[in-house]
Amino acid sequence: MPRILHDLACLDDRRPSPYCWRSKYALAHKGLEFEARPQGFLDIPRLYGGAHRTVPILDDDGHLVGDSWAIADYLDARYPDRPRLFEGPAERALCRFTEAWLFGSLVPLLMPMLALDIHDHARPEDRAYFRESREKWLGRSLEAAAAGREERLGDVRAALNPLRLNFTVQGQQYITGDRPGYADYIAAGLLQWVASVATLPLLERDDPVVAWLERVRDLHGGLGRTSPMYAIAA
């Protein structure tokens, strides 16, 4: 049986899910071949009798694993002789903190700005579900959340200051140092989410964050370029 990573898909085979991106990178980091099988929002609860409510879902020769963290832990445990995702428990914990940084500072800014773009790129049959669930979460219409989003670009760029300083003041090539690691995949996955659907470029072209994202996109045979993307920088 093949190795399948069930991956969220929008129109034109755009792949927006930040959680799926990190799992695709995790598989590539370990040198494991896989098929990233496209699924719409409403396809997910129909997979494997509704075993998992979200993607990614890894089907590794019949062994099912849901949730990106469980997939990462499974891969290091099942394939210990391949390059490790975590050199030890401290790296794993610091990757969780990296996720907390993104979800505590950047995601609350991005979600209102992007939800309408995600909706507009979702498959037609997924749009009613997406609108209803996200408007409940946002507490307003997708259109109201996106209104005036250009004025919030400065806040988004400021929220990325820590990542920017990582490359400038700290002089690091990747978040994990000289070589890319799971923290890079988490952060790049979030920007891949943005770039897969965002009709408004977020960053400036000479931003060191953009240069880093391009470096990550080049990794593992250009995995980061296997989905249509909008320009992340103006």
Add this chain to the structure above:
Amino acid sequence: MPRILHDLACLDDRRPSPYCWRSKYALAHKGLEFEARPQGFLDIPRLYGGAHRTVPILDDDGHLVGDSWAIADYLDARYPDRPRLFEGPAERALCRFTEAWLFGSLVPLLMPMLALDIHDHARPEDRAYFRESREKWLGRSLEAAAAGREERLGDVRAALNPLRLNFTVQGQQYITGDRPGYADYIAAGLLQWVASVATLPLLERDDPVVAWLERVRDLHGGLGRTSPMYAIAA
């Protein structure tokens, strides 16, 4: 010869330097005894013929090391059989990113709010130097920078969201997971800087960040309580 960590000192033997705090924690983490010798701002360039312009300076039985990162690397290299500060290069790189997070999001907010408090707690002979160098950096008087600082407490608390989510959503005890690590020492050192001089409590009492700081202060025989501190929470 004894092991000496030259440590910035203010009035009442308050120890504000976030860089010295992380080095004191690094020494304690490795189980190495040391004297944290107090030095005023103007004492530093007089030490060892001006070999280093900033503290911490470690004098390890006559072997001199300046700069907190150089000290951490020296300690892991010189004492490899004691508990390591970094399980490998990824943890070290992620600690640098943790520093970038603090200096990219929190420090720019805190410095204007705290500079006058630091000045007022500096030894009288250090105050003119401190005022001149920091007013140049801030581009205004210490008093102007501190004006209306109560109104910026919400921004400071929001900037700590990633650390807060690390304990709530991510369910971690420390930034480094179940056990404290150098990333915790970096972040706690910054809040020790605040607490050593800040006459305005920054956080709310039930903030998970406060509970974590108290956990870190308890470590290594209560090292974090070896300097007079103001309440960090109202």
